Amino acid sequence: MRILVIGSGGREHVLTWKLSKSPKVTNIFVAPGNAGTSFIATNLSLFSTQEIINWVKENSVDLVVVGPDNYLAEGIVDMLQELNVPVFGPTKAAAEIEWSKAFAKKFMKKEGVPTARYELFTDLDKAREYVRTEPFPIVIKASGLALGKGVIITNNLKEAELCLDEIMRDKIFGEAGNEVIIEEYLNGIEISAHAFCDGDKTIMFPSSQDHKRIFENDEGPNTGGMGTIALVPGITNEQLEEIKEKIILPTLQGLKKLGRPFKGVLFPGIMLTENGPKVIEFNARFGDPETQSYMRILETDLVDILFACIEGTLDKQKVNWSDKSACCIVLASGGYPGIYEKGEKITGLENMNSEDVEIFHAGTKIEEAATVTSGGRVLGITATSTSIQGALAKAYKAIESIEFEGVQFRKDIGQKSIK
Ligand SMILES: Nc1ncnc2c1ncn2[C@@H]1O[C@H](COP(=O)(O)OP(=O)(O)O)[C@@H](O)[C@H]1O
Ligand SMILES: [Mg+2]
The missing domain is CATH 3.40.50.20 (Rossmann fold)
Structure with missing residues (x-):
């Protein structure tokens, strides 16, 4: 093949x-x-x-x-x-659930999929008027794809108005900002859910958790994701089952009704609130860096699963996960998610991989026979162990011997959930 x-x-x-x-x-x-x-x-x-x-x-x-x-x-x-x-x-039509947050919100409202309360705006003045009446913090989102930067959590009216001006008038996210969602701020634990889907049926992955902010303790600007763990300590099978019943299955049925059957990986970002799981957003693909952790503990042949999704035979497909936990620590270029240097030589990658540790490249390329940086997120160091603590210890140990100019990474991946 x-x-x-x-x-x-x-x-x-x-x-x-x-x-x-x-x-x-x-x-x-x-x-x-x-x-x-x-x-x-x-x-x-x-x-x-x-x-x-x-x-x-x-x-x-x-x-x-x-x-x-x-x-x-x-x-x-x-x-x-x-x-x-x-x-x-x-x-394209099924993936609209990701590429238009406006479509996703309207769809969820119609299908009764739990998500943050929201209003949709195409008119700047009306949006400015609305934020004067709502409690803070308030979340402002450009509807279209904005490279993971189109969501701003604002803490007061001044911030909210500035943000609306930038998105809707100055078009800092281009066309993605033609439509804007203003939504309620959700409190809770954020996790990533993934589900293999064949248009009709689904098989869920175990829980995982990304770390979006660049700095420890979830401070600083959002990134593409600085590290993941899978499984997430404290997340129960009942919670995953609730996500399947209240979110994944109604979404699959709703999209099928619209003549847009969803085949692929459906990946909602979920906030576990005191009122149950709520969708933060839908993604229509494997998460990055969630997949780096997930593939380390998936035992079944991925080719078989992908074909079962394509052919609509997920009910006949087994998906087995090892009983280990996995983590992925992202090594990023200095300055990311802002401006950063490229072309920095990476050393220490030789003979690093063992059965427990695997290194996956992101923004790297070969230049004159050397591996150099070529993007914001550079490497994902993954490890597995019988506990998440064990996996993290192995990954962080492996990182000690890898170097490139300006390297930054979070030292607290997984800690919030372990606590
Ligand atoms: N309603 C909300 N309440 C609290 N936090 C939110 C809300 N919406 C988004 N966020 C935070 O912002 C991050 C990015 O938002 P998301 O909708 O996932 O957009 P994208 O991944 O396209 O940038 C989320 O991972 C979450 O941490
Ligand atoms: Mg997201």
């Missing part, structure tokens, strides 16, 4: 790593990939949806796995389906 993985992050490296363990797989191509994927697969210098489609027309592949959201929003799945190429991921 020849597989094409689309994307260049840590998620794509770990998916490539997991897929390469399948006895069914002979070749894996990654478009465009990173230094890490180049060691275990064939990187292709393809970036746009059209470049990828053209390549697929010229080359035979048996499965395409789409990593990032922007390709889904551009309809790459629809285009591949037209070419009769098996592809894992939702169509």
